[in-house]
Amino acid sequence: MSVDILRRRALPLWASALLPLVALGLMLAFFAFGDPLAAFKAHLPPVETLSVERVKVTPAGFELTVVNGGPDTVTVAQVTVDDAYWNFTASPSATIPRLGRSQITLNYPWVEAEPNTIRLMTTTGLTFDAEVPLAVETPTLGWGEFLRYGLVGIYVGIVPVALGLLWYPALRRLGRRGLGAVLALTIGLLVFLLIDTLLEGLEVAAELPSVFQGISLLLFAALLTWLVLVVVSSRRPDSAGGSPRGMYLAGLIALGIGLHNLGEGMAIGAAFALGEAALGSFLVLGFTLHNVTEGIGIAAPLTSAAPEEAVPTPRTRMFVGLALLAGAPAILGTWIGGFAFSPLLAVLFLGVGAGAIWQVIVEVGRLLQTYARRDGASAVSWPNVLGFTLGLAVMYLTALLVKV
């Protein structure tokens, strides 16, 4: 009976769904018009936070993309370049609302290869600095530049992965133990890439205006990517049908590595935009060597551990596809990094890469365990630990070439 009374007294669904919203609206109105927190900010100046997202170096000077990441509207009153006031124009306006953006253009006779500090001064006299580490004209979009950046992407992405895949015939001849070790090597390589991607992501995230919550964004992107991949792999018909498990896994590894190479390509492209052709072939060669190991990682699961599985030799087409899947994102990355670098986008991509690589590690680990179980051995054996260590060591040592 009491339930009955309650039901009769209860509001209709639409009303009870609306009630909290109405209450919230009332509270917002109270805050907006009543200003109950006035006591906290009575004599405080506005909080100003400006971030310079991008400095484009043009033949005429500098173009800055400025983002207001603070709670209040900010007006850029003056701009100095290397401690000298300089004339500037702002578009659409020097007054930038919260989360708004403005383009600040300066005509400045910069000196090739010399650093500059550009300082934005707001109405309250606060200053926000942007660095031009070395003044070199930022590449503009054109077929020539597009092609050159694409080529760099091919050198650091597709070429090394393809070279690594050439080890496939040799890998096939390895015994069971050897294969376990190669899979462990792949895991070592992937762990290196995971940490590298995360650290790179954290670094870029730290440069974002805090309002965008870069680190959360990075981790959420990683988490969601991982979840999506888990769902995808759980729906896969287990080693049945046309695509055997080895091929599926190789594709997944290629995808993870591809996402990592996208981030890497962006970093390279952004740096090329700062230094253009002066980078030299040494560095590109360094990246190529560094990424060759990735090819081995992709090839590893294609070799069969159990003779009864009798994996047919994959067609050349398959190898080309895998090399493209893992390497081509580097091309896209250099384009994004070179022509339209956005730290926000970079954080998202790096997060996606980290999530994908994590899932790949899980899958390869599972395969390694399956093989070990069939042999009645532990997955953590000396040959496997050795392989893992080798994977880490090779990545670490070749990274020296590109980190110096």
Next chain:
Amino acid sequence: MPYPLNLTRRDFLKAGFLTGGLAAAAGAAGVAGRDLPFGQPPPPTATPHNHVGHGGMGTVGQVDSARNGFDPMALLQDWDFGVVSTLPNGQTLREFRIYAIDKEIEVAPGVFFPGWVYNGRVPGPTLRCTEGDRVRIEFANGSSHPHTMHFHGIHSARMDGVPHVGAGMIEPGNSTVYEFDAFPFGCHLYHCHATPLKRHIHKGLYGAFIIDPDPARHPEDRQAASSRLYGTPENQAVNEMIMVMNAFDTNFDGENEVYAVNSIAFAYMNTPIPIRPDQRQRLYLVNLTEFDPINSIHLHANFFDYFDHGTTLTPTLRTVDTIMQCQAQRGILEFSYEGFEDGLYMFHAHQSEFAELGWMGFFEVKA
């Protein structure tokens, strides 16, 4: 090659560029010396009236002098002689009323500095009297912080305007009287001496204090003394100006963002000071720049005689075009543009950084 492992991959990319860039620069140097465009005629005598641009250097916009309550051009010759009366003993008494308040000052177009100021302006009023006058300053503090007035001159300890001595710090809402005889003649200054001193000075509590020589006391150099004494025929033949070199740390990081004379960045560059070539020029210059050890002035295309502290009637330096002053150092510059072509003659601090951060101006010489 050492391997600084804390460098990111991107740092390396930058470093890789550096070596390439240097090589490119070295290559370009080889070209210099060929095909230089000699043979251009000089520009016509009359300088076109063009103050905008300056090669892109400078501030954007205009400072609202009306809002600030003081105009840099008017400030150049805005002497405050006080209320004058004669004491029973025949001594001239000058009474000044000075108040301190908190006030926002627009120091560069659109840039507002939360200042502490005397009589609503930075620099404070230029107090001017004659050697031997009795000077009485009634000081009231309408600011939110305790302040004082400390004069550079000769006076008793009680009148020194420092904490714990005499009236000490004058609390908000309180007032005091500083009184002394004006000695020695020269170009002096006053400033707040409340602690922390650095902050009380850089917030804007300072001004010039000029004591004109009394010709009767200097029979050996009567002509020079008369020229310095305001209002005499000899003095009226001279164009006098006061400039206080100052700077503002707008983001409170211990370094100045805005430099100027008389507070407003590039004020005399955007509106050049008119100068008659047939008139002798006398510039009272005081340095109240905080944070930087020295400041300086340089006149373009001209030389001047300099009287350090203004306490002598003969120059302490002759025929120089640049002098420097530490904080509170001051002096008098005397020069002339007689026989000069019409045009814009620049003057600025010869610390290029100060100049390009606002301490730069023009004399517009026009017959």
